[in-house]
């Protein structure tokens with residue numbers, strides 16, 4: 001969704017802003033723009049479409065100035081046009097504003113501003129910010145932004161420059177992320193680290209209702225009530241090369257291939273082999289209460305939600321804890337009634353998904369304890385939960401989540417194992433699970449080495465417009481995630497179903513043109529899955545099986561088989577999702593789709 005990058009420093013701002021905008025492309029957007037200040041002049045350019053369109057617009061023009069703000073817009077209020085692209089300005093072109101989020105009371109503000117002479121040039125909610133700031137400005141930009149914050153309802157991460165205030169940018173946040181980056185060459189502000197990771201890894205997070213003035217060599221943070229806040233920079237572990245393709249044609253493929261390391265990074269330093277117990281330091285603030293916990297609710301969206309669905313089975317196997325999984329966007333509208341000592345786990349790659357954030361705030365209101373499983377260090381969910389575990393998976397740039405799903409499953413397994421070992425799970429089971437977890441990276445490598453076979457299967461089926469993914473128990477969330485991957489990036493219609501439900505509807509669709517991906521493990525569900533496959537076969541539906549190595553019976557039934565190595569039942573999902581990811585990737589590639597930036601989708605969904 002919308003992205004922000006700002007710079008004030010020793011160097012020319014425009015190339016730094018363009019580079020930052022390109023780093024934000026993965027978030028999904030439909031127009032872009034920048035405003036660069038040079039003394040009392042501000043030069044603004046905007047364009048509909050990709051960053052390249054903005055670059056074409058700028059062409060050979062030299063844009064002087066070392067202070068600037070830039071934005072990628074994902075349309076909410078008003079179509080994706082140049083007029084609606086940010087930055088927006090006031091009548092006199094003094095103030096320039098970029099904004100992520102939604103100003104909920106913009107309509108009434110706009111009406112009043114119009115009465116006092118403001119002329120609106122766009123259909124956006126953002127433009128009210130420019131007019132309001134201009135109306136409050138008396139030489140102090142920080143104060144004018146603070147007064148504006150008091151007037152607006154809704155969410156914002158914003159950055160503002162003013163013609164009469166050179167070499168200074170004011171940024172503010174409520175609900176939408178904003179971070180400051182500190183380097184020898186200047187100061188940055190951005191909606192996420194990846195926009196500035198090339199220049200600095202020293203960041204300062206703004207909290208909700210805080211604003212900051214940034215200059216070339218300093219920043220000052222204050223609250224909406226003008227109280228000064230002292231906060232020093234933290235070092236993020238992401239490196240510039242993490243955000244590069246490193247020879248891969250797409251980030252999605254790069255991230256699929258990173259998965260052996262992703263698993264390693266999730267377990268490194270977190271296990272005690274001898275005792276068969278994980279060590280999760282991030283949980284220590286709540287440990288005494290957590291070890292008595294009997295109810296967990298996992299709230300999440302998208303792929304993170306499917307990881308939660310999988311975790312339910314894993315927790316049931318390893319612990320005595322009852323787990324419910326909820327879509328964050330639905331959870332917050334329910335009448336929440338928690339049993340005593342219930343923990344909510346918010347699971348989110350970005351840590352900024354608006355629905356997940358809103359869900360935990362509602363759960364907090366109802367007295368539940370909050371845990372986070374988050375990839376982005378210092379993100380809103382990480383800061384609003386009582387304790388949690390980081391994925392340490394590095395940036396995930398491809399819009400379709402891959403390595404984070406695997407990381408989430410790994411972390412959830414560690415968490416379940418830790419709790420299980422403090423309940424009834426035996427030492428032998430603990431040690432066996434840890435051994436199996438440690439074997440996973442090599443097993444994923446083994447699957448990746450068969451990528452060519454999976455590509456050949458994609459060649460055979462990519463023109464089929466409707467697919468079904470089926471699984472039971474541990475295989476069911478993988479069926480849902482496999483279908484999601486395929487539809488997200490290839491635009492092939494796919495449904496993920498619990499195999500037992502097939503005869504209650506989807507079986508009506510089976511025909512020779514509808515392939516079924518059957519996730520079949522050699523576990524207690526095996527024979528039942530075989531029956532489902534038989535039912536499809538007798539209706540002449542093509543079958544692609546993702547099955548366990550050594551399963552010869554499946555060869556006779558399925559048209560194509562992708563084998564995964566043997567592991568524990570609870571870890572089969574981690575291995576079986578990899579062929580699903582590759583299958584989706586190759587289908588999308590053969591269909592010529594925009595794999596890393598699929599249409600209409602955004603990496604980080606910061607509006608509800």
Ligand code: G6P
Nearest residue numbers: 301302303304348349350353401
């Ligand atoms: C978007 C992304 C998905 C992601 C979901 C939840 O829809 O495209 O890949 O799974 O948001 O995001 P989160 O950051 O909360 O895991």
